[in-house]
Amino acid sequence: MPSRRQTYPKFAVVGHPNKGKSSIVSALALDDTVKISDVPGTTTKQRSFPLSVDGKILYELLDTPGFQRARQVLAWLEKHDVSADKRHEVVQAFINTHKDDAKFNDEIELLTPIMEGAGIIYVVDGSKPYGEEYEAEMEILRWTGQPSMALINHIDESDYSQEWKRALGQYFKMVRTFNPMATDVSQHISILESMAQLKEEWIAPVKQSIKLFEAYHEQMLRQSAEAIAKLVSESLSDVETLTLGDAEAQDVDKKALKEKYKEKLRFLENKTQKQIEKIWNHAHMEKEQALLTFDGIDLFSEEAASVFGLTRKELLITGATSGAVAGAGVDLLLLGHTLFIGGAIGAVVGGVGAYLGFNELSEVKVLGQKLGKRYLQIGPMENRNFPYILLGRAIFHAYHIATRSHALRDVEELSMDNIFKDKWLNEDLRKSLEKYHKMFRSGDEVNVEYMEGYRDLIAGVLEKLIV
Amino acid sequence: MKFKTYLDLYQLLEVDNSTKAQRRAFGLSHVLLKNKPLEQLMAWVKENKQKLKTPLLSDIFTSYLYGISFTLIIVGFVVGFFSGVTLLNYNGHAPVNVIYFMAMVIVLPLLTMTLTLFSMIKAHQSRSVLIHLSPSYWMEKIVALLPRKIQENLENLKLNPLLANWIVIKRSQSIALFFSLGLLVSLLLMVATKDIAFAWSTTLHISPEAFHSFLNTLAFPWRSWFPSAVPSLELIEQSQYFRLGDGLSEKMISHASKLGEWWKFLAFATLFYAIILRFFMLLLATLGWQIAVKKSLFSLEGVSMLLRDMNEPIISTHAQEEELTDTTSKEGVLQTINTLDASYDVAQGWAMSEEQLHVLNDAMGVITPLVYDVGGTNSLEEDAEIIHKSHGEVLLYVKAWEPPTMDYLEVLVKQVDRVIIVPVGTEEQGYKADEKMIQIWIKKLAQIESNKVWLKKRSSGKKAAKETDHAES
Numbered sequence: 060m061p062s063r064r065q066t067y068p069k070f071a072v073v074g075h076p077n078k079g080k081s082s083i084v085s086a087l088a089l090d091d092t093v094k095i096s097d098v099p100g101t102t103t104k105q106r107s108f109p110l111s112v113d114g115k116i117l118y119e120l121l122d123t124p125g126f127q128r129a130r131q132v133l134a135w136l137e138k139h140d141v142s143a144d145k146r147h148e149v150v151q152a153f154i155n156t157h158k159d160d161a162k163f164n165d166e167i168e169l170l171t172p173i174m175e176g177a178g179i180i181y182v183v184d185g186s187k188p189y190g191e192e193y194e195a196e197m198e199i200l201r202w203t204g205q206p207s208m209a210l211i212n213h214i215d216e217s218d219y220s221q222e223w224k225r226a227l228g229q230y231f232k233m234v235r236t237f238n239p240m241a242t243d244v245s246q247h248i249s250i251l252e253s254m255a256q257l258k259e260e261w262i263a264p265v266k267q268s269i270k271l272f273e274a275y276h277e278q279m280l281r282q283s284a285e286a287i288a289k290l291v292s293e294s295l296s297d298v299e300t301l302t303l304g305d306a307e308a309q310d311v312d313k314k315a316l317k318e319k320y321k322e323k324l325r326f327l328e329n330k331t332q333k334q335i336e337k338i339w340n341h342a343h344m345e346k347e348q349a350l351l352t353f354d355g356i357d358l359f360s361e362e363a364a365s366v367f368g369l370t371r372k373e374l375l376i377t378g379a380t381s382g383a384v385a386g387a388g389v390d391l392l393l394l395g396h397t398l399f400i401g402g403a404i405g406a407v408v409g410g411v412g413a414y415l416g417f418n419e420l421s422e423v424k425v426l427g428q429k430l431g432k433r434y435l436q437i438g439p440m441e442n443r444n445f446p447y448i449l450l451g452r453a454i455f456h457a458y459h460i461a462t463r464s465h466a467l468r469d470v471e472e473l474s475m476d477n478i479f480k481d482k483w484l485n486e487d488l489r490k491s492l493e494k495y496h497k498m499f500r501s502g503d504e505v506n507v508e509y510m511e512g513y514r515d516l517i518a519g520v521l522e523k524l525i526v
Numbered sequence: 527m528k529f530k531t532y533l534d535l536y537q538l539l540e541v542d543n544s545t546k547a548q549r550r551a552f553g554l555s556h557v558l559l560k561n562k563p564l565e566q567l568m569a570w571v572k573e574n575k576q577k578l579k580t581p582l583l584s585d586i587f588t589s590y591l592y593g594i595s596f597t598l599i600i601v602g603f604v605v606g607f608f609s610g611v612t613l614l615n616y617n618g619h620a621p622v623n624v625i626y627f628m629a630m631v632i633v634l635p636l637l638t639m640t641l642t643l644f645s646m647i648k649a650h651q652s653r654s655v656l657i658h659l660s661p662s663y664w665m666e667k668i669v670a671l672l673p674r675k676i677q678e679n680l681e682n683l684k685l686n687p688l689l690a691n692w693i694v695i696k697r698s699q700s701i702a703l704f705f706s707l708g709l710l711v712s713l714l715l716m717v718a719t720k721d722i723a724f725a726w727s728t729t730l731h732i733s734p735e736a737f738h739s740f741l742n743t744l745a746f747p748w749r750s751w752f753p754s755a756v757p758s759l760e761l762i763e764q765s766q767y768f769r770l771g772d773g774l775s776e777k778m779i780s781h782a783s784k785l786g787e788w789w790k791f792l793a794f795a796t797l798f799y800a801i802i803l804r805f806f807m808l809l810l811a812t813l814g815w816q817i818a819v820k821k822s823l824f825s826l827e828g829v830s831m832l833l834r835d836m837n838e839p840i841i842s843t844h845a846q847e848e849e850l851t852d853t854t855s856k857e858g859v860l861q862t863i864n865t866l867d868a869s870y871d872v873a874q875g876w877a878m879s880e881e882q883l884h885v886l887n888d889a890m891g892v893i894t895p896l897v898y899d900v901g902g903t904n905s906l907e908e909d910a911e912i913i914h915k916s917h918g919e920v921l922l923y924v925k926a927w928e929p930p931t932m933d934y935l936e937v938l939v940k941q942v943d944r945v946i947i948v949p950v951g952t953e954e955q956g957y958k959a960d961e962k963m964i965q966i967w968i969k970k971l972a973q974i975e976s977n978k979v980w981l982k983k984r985s986s987g988k989k990a991a992k993e994t995d996h997a998e999s
């Protein structure tokens with residue numbers, strides 16, 4: 060049976076209670092469902108986190124409960140002292156004897172996978188002093204005879220890693236530092252590389268896992284870019300209507316329609332944020348609440364415009380403003396409407412006011428008979444700044460989600476910074492983006508290749524920001 | 527690639543609830559179609575079609591579309607035929623002016639074909655500058671003819687403007703083709719059944735020579751094969767007709783038998799300009815339609831996701847099963863004190879040296895006759911002995927940052943009257959424990975539910991207030 064199960068490497072993350080084992084597993088497995096809390100003994104059962112591709116497992120990570128009665132276990136083992144080559148049999152004997160002893164539940168849970176061949180990843184908190192009480196645990200792990208490494212996690216600011224390294228060096232051939240709260244791809248991969256070194260047979264499968272992991276990251280990046288591209292194209296081409304009946308269009312109707320339009324765009328933004336959180340495996344937590352909040356800055360607020368939007372000068376350089384007036388003129392010429400075209404009959408009633416620092420989002424038009432009814436229509440988006448605001452916010456959100464550790468359990472309040480825009484948007488990119496925005500605005504059919512072009516632009520931005 | 531597949535796919539995606547894993551399984555089980563997205567989609571539609579309720583939207587829509595097209599084609603043919611009959615109507619007095627017929631079979635087709643080409647180029651646009659020429663404008667009119675239920679269906683479908691445009695472009699070409707066929711048939715019938723005197727007449731000053739060379743140019747496609755189908759200069763001169771002459775000129779009557787010769791030219795002009803060219807337009811429209819259907823297929827909502835799910839390996843890193851929620855978590859009560867008394871019976875330190883314990887006693891301002899270090903590297907026997915020696919009220923110093931290990935405490939409380947647990951910070955912190963750490967201890971110790979266990983809360987308190995804390999765990 061063991062030979063059948065040992066086709067792929069397994070790694071058991073073990074250690075003292077409350078030292079961040081689950082946090083590390085959560086970060087390495089990109090899984091935000093793992094129970095993490097500051098109460099020791101949160102994890103009570105071992106839990107498996109396999110890395111698989113199309114169902115084929117490449118390696119398996121195991122979260123385990125912390126040692127509770129290490130000294131008692133060690134005492135039992137020492138009572139049955141044997142020569143070094145037989146020690147692992149004693150550990151197995153301990154497991155067999157105490158299988159049903161509730162007192163040793165945690166030790167059994169954590170020792171079982173190790174005895175089944177898992178490599179040991181021993182986690183300690185390097186922000187607290189080393190203590191001799193850890194020796195019993197490390198000694199037990201040594202008795203198992205399994206390859207092992209130590210990970211120093213820093214739960215707090217203070218640093219005792221030097222004394223930890225000296226002590227851990229006595230028991231583990233490899234000692235590494237890892238911060239589960241701020242993991243990035245390179246840190247992740249470097250830990251995997253260390254894990255590969257534990258046993259010769261594991262090098263190949265773990266190397267393969269690293270490749271796969273990179274591919275996975277690439278997948279998530281591309282999917283995010285796709286979702287954002289869709290958000291922008293959908294939002295810019297969105298058209299909302301309001302049936303009027305026989306009465307003349309009142310200001311309230313126009314206001315209601317404008318609100319409906321904004322609500323729709325907010326909804327689309329929100330939907331995309333949720334999608335992106337799901338793509339990056341951040342969807343489990345806080346289902347109701349937003350994982351990241353925009354500091355309460357509304358999509359249509361002046362702040363959003365000033366943080367994410369272009370300046371008047373940038374708009375001019377990009378060539379986004381030219382043609383804005385001509386656009387309205389053309390609409391007036393189009394005295395016709397159709398179900399599919401959404402052309403215009405009637406007069407342009409919306410004013411060009413100061414909005415978002417520039418002009419209106421879009422004009423409200425009174426359209427003629429559609430199945431005998433008059434209706435108001437707004438959209439597609441005419442505001443030239445809006446795409447940049449929307450895109451800026453989406454990229455900002457995606458960037459934070461993509462770099463957010465899965466071990467974090469609190470809602471993150473994003474602080475706005477004005478320089479974020481400069482991190483991803485330059486003049487060339489702006490010009491390339493504008494071409495697409497113009498097309499989305501036209502309401503014309505945007506073919507798949509075009510969408511792919513836009514997606515690739517966004518993917519490039521994300522890649523630069525994230526990797 | 528059929529339009530039906532498009533509609534089926536549209537409808538399938540509306541109701542489809544297959545999981546990523548199922549879609550990937552489909553992709554893996556159809557390896558031959560890998561990198562052929564169109565074929566993958568068609569295979570997927572084929573495999574899943576039975577999930578749809580009948581009658582299929584595609585069946586309803588295409589049958590209506592065919593019905594409408596067929597009707598319009600027949601109407602086109604009939605209108606063409608009668609237009610021909612009207613134009614060629616020869617009452618025996620005034621000759622039939624070929625200019626009208628030429629306008630109908632050459633100018634009109636060329637003009638409409640130019641417009642058609644224009645709308646083909648602009649077919650991807652939803653807004654056309656010339657809105658009434660926009661095919662989708664007419665598409666709407668056609669849809670308005672459909673039964674209400676199908677209209678609703680179509681509104682949901684949001685028939686992509688590209689497709690709507692191409693539907694109309696293609697259908698209008700077939701209608702125009704049949705209209706032209708109607709004209710040709712009427713011409714041939716009229717010629718066969720009547721003796722028509724053709725003439726040409728215009729207000730413009732056009733010499734017969736100029737007219738001849740113009741017609742010669744028009745006849746370029748067939749003039750080398752059928753020279754007789756190009757009117758000779760002689761015929762043109764003979765058949766010029768002036769209204770002022772009141773009736774037919776002598777000259778014309780004398781050549782009456784020759785005037786009928788025009789029919790060959792008219793027939794070839796119809797055949798080439800109105801029928802062959804139109805036929806090519808129809809082919810072009812069919813091609814454009816095919817491409818449009820294919821393109822629209824990929825821009826259907828959900829298609830790119832479907833293809834991605836089929837073709838991208840499913841990489842998973844997270845746990846496969848849900849974490850069991852701990853049912854043993856209970857709300858406990860823990861007794862705490864804020865200030866220590868002046869003396870206790872025993873002081874014990876968990877994994878601390880005796881030296882440290884004396885320092886701690888001094889720092890806390892307490893005196894204890896007995897001081898023991900427990901835990902750490904002590905053997906269990908040594909600890910058992912210390913527990914045995916302990917009695918009364920025990921002060922137990924613990925490292926605040928190390929989580930409580932229960933086994934020692936469990937034994938200790940059995941032996942003594944009261945255990946006051948004092949979490950202490952590191953030497954660097956001046957042995958002051960973080961508030962956060964103390965909270966963790968409270969949560970954990972509350973689970974013991976022993977009235978002998980107390981926790982010293984604040985590092986410095988003014989009065990020895992005894993209180994009871996509620997803590998959740």
Ligand SMILES: Nc1nc2c(ncn2[C@@H]2O[C@H](COP(=O)(O)OP(=O)(O)OP(=O)(O)O)[C@@H](O)[C@H]2O)c(=O)[nH]1
Nearest residue numbers: 076077078079080081082096097099100101102125
């Ligand atoms: N700031 C910070 N906090 C951390 C870090 N690692 C862990 N924590 C916190 O430490 C606490 C314990 O983390 P867990 O991951 O639950 O620890 P554990 O070892 O799995 O604990 P048990 O399952 O109880 O044995 C949680 O409150 C974490 O948020 C870190 O690197 N930085």
Ligand SMILES: [Mg+2]
Nearest residue numbers: 080081101102
């Ligand atoms: Mg845990």
